[in-house]
Amino acid sequence: MKVKRIVANIETADPGTVARFYAEVLGLDLLMDHGWIATYGSNGTMPLQVSFASEGGSGTPVPGLSVEVDDIEAAYQAVLAGNYAVEYGPADEPWGVRRFFVRDPAGTLVNIVMHTQ
DSSP states (O other): OOOOOOOOOOOOSOHHHHHHHHHHHHOOEEEEEOSSOEEEEOSSOOOOOOOOOSSOSTTOOOOSEEEEOSOHHHHHHHHHHTTOOEEEEEEEETTTEEEEEEEOTTOOEEEEEEEOO
8 A cells, every 4th residue: 555645634714815815826737627616736746744842942842744846035025015924034054945934824834945965
C-alpha cells in the first residue's frame, strides 16, 4: 500500500474566501469546487509529507499547514498586498530555511517556507 496524496481540510463557513487566499497568494489552481468544498493545488509533482511537532521551531507555535514555495519574497509580497497579517518573520532559520507565518481567512496558521540550502 502507498499513500498517494495527503490533503489538509480546513473547516470554514465560507470556503470561497479562504480558497481565494491560496489561489491569490500561493498561485494554486482550482482542482475541484462543489460549493461546500473547494480544493486548490497543483497537477504537477509535489512531495507528500505529514509532520508531527511539539512547537513550530524558534519558539513559534505549531502551524496548521506548511507550504513550500520557490520564491519566498514573492509570496511575502502577495501576503502584504492582500493585507494579511504576518505573525512571524520573514526569518532565516538555522536549519536552512527562510520562512514567515500568516493566518488564512479561516484563522489557520500557515508556515510559508523556502529552503535556502
